[in-house]
Amino acid sequence: MPLLDLQKLTAGLSRTWAGFLRDWDRSLRTGNYPATTRYNYLLAAAQLGRYLGEHSPDPDAEDAADDPCVVTRAHVEAFQAWMIDTRSASTALNKHKGLQQFFKWLLVDEQAIDRSPMERVRQPKTLRKLIPVMRDEDTGKLLDACRGKGFANMRDEALIRLYCNTGARLSEVGNLLVADVDLNTESVHFHGKGAKDRRVRFGPKTARALSRYLRARDKHKGAALPQLWLAERGGAPLTPNGIKILLKRLGKAAGVPDVHAHRWRHNFAHEWKRAGGDTGDLMLLLGWASDDMPRTWWAAVEPYPQ
Template sequence: MGQDLDAIVELLEDFVTELRRANKSAGTIDCYSRDVGYFVAFLEARTPPIEPNSDALTRDNIGAYIIDTLNRANRRTGKPITPEYANRQYRSLQQFCKYLVTEEILEDNPFDKMTPPYVPEKPIPVPPIEDLRKLLAACEGTDFEARRDTAIIRLLVDIGPRVGEIAALDVDALDFQENTALVIGKGRQPRVLPFGDKTRIALRRYLRIRARHPKAANNNPALWLGKRGQMTSWGIYQILERRANAAGIPHLHPHQLRHFFAHNWLASGGQEQDLMMLAGWRSRQMLGRYARATAETRARDAHRKARLGDKL
């Protein structure tokens, strides 16, 4: 235990190095780093302040931090912190402590016999296809933003990627011989996802106008360009918000389009195992979560198609 007074910020640097060695994604590393940093800020803001070293990684301090997180308001919206956010803080600190136990910096894991914050099941609404048609209609035009936004929305609906996966696409990720996009998912796992003819047309139209964009100079590989260069996930969120407002439909989250893809795959008779591969899911738990919101609709449609009573 000779290192029990090591500062958490220094231990975090070692943890990040280990995450990079394990080839974890940049998003995962940033998330863990931010969340551990929030815990350090919590310790320093206590009265009296708690020295943020490894001795502070106790069950009591972590529990107090989670309670404080659940009682705080979101700085941007002013609304209460969601259980999902508090659960993420718990998981990030849990991974950090697991690493410290492995390195024998902590003798005991403070998370042993701890319970994560309960996250109520909240089915994500699947947007009706009529709303998506209105959304695409709001993108009509031949200017750069119209071509780009149409291509983004069609790709989100057609192949069902995570928003981070589509934001990170390079031009070379598109294969127009096979009509596929190569995305890099969680765990740095690649997936080749096929898209349809309308998405192909939208992508080709966008690439032609993209070639004249100022940020496309010097062989910029980023597929989606904005005023400052490569678009981020947040930029795609903003596109959907702006276009939904213009279409006069409820605000759409990119994840709803992923749910739309999953629902329609299953409703069209697609195999669950194939959907897991296309969506980048490793467990059937995720399949169940995505399918649950519209399971009743699919069950009713299947019953009408089967016409069991009419066969008597």
């Protein structure tokens, strides 16, 4: 999870821009928005402010770089096009969503503007890539790559089995606390998006892997830490980003390309549908709030070859 450093985020912005962003962050914290969401929203607004001051070709961008209340639709469209050219359409789409929230806050909460400049700005179109499911044989290869009695071996097996067995998000597994795991009921307490918590059961193989890891963890230098996952050396926790890098490294060692946690999540949904499982139950297990999510995910899955 990114550390939210407002001073760093607002560096180079005018006093007015920086003040609005500090107030917006306060409002987001009051609304109990997760730190990752707050960071992404604030980053989008800060990047627009810096673009207006450093890159915009518009002759009136100087005023907008000083005060977000004078940003126009043309300014946002130019920023969006610049994001597509210098980053990607998907990045531009993320910025678009963040700016929608920022100017909605200026309009509704602060009443600092009469009309949002986002009102008629189109969302960037992005290509939908089919995501290959994680085959059982590929998961097996990854488990073979981390066999052993060392601390890292037991930790990595527990991680892989938990992702595969629950279909949870990278951050949900990565941010678990020791207290979230209940081996008596073979279940785990996930802290999902939007402060939506849920408890999910896991199978006996995952339970055994977690039990072995926890015994090894008790002897680790960082055993007193509340975080479940620990780095192999030192007394520091293993962050979700560290897990992301770890999975890539394991994939390379096992000869499995493009390993990431969301492939197991897609696989979980895919297998659930193939088995004729109830869609409502799947939504509860995966922490989905919208009925559109299952259809969207199944449409994005690259199925097994016949």
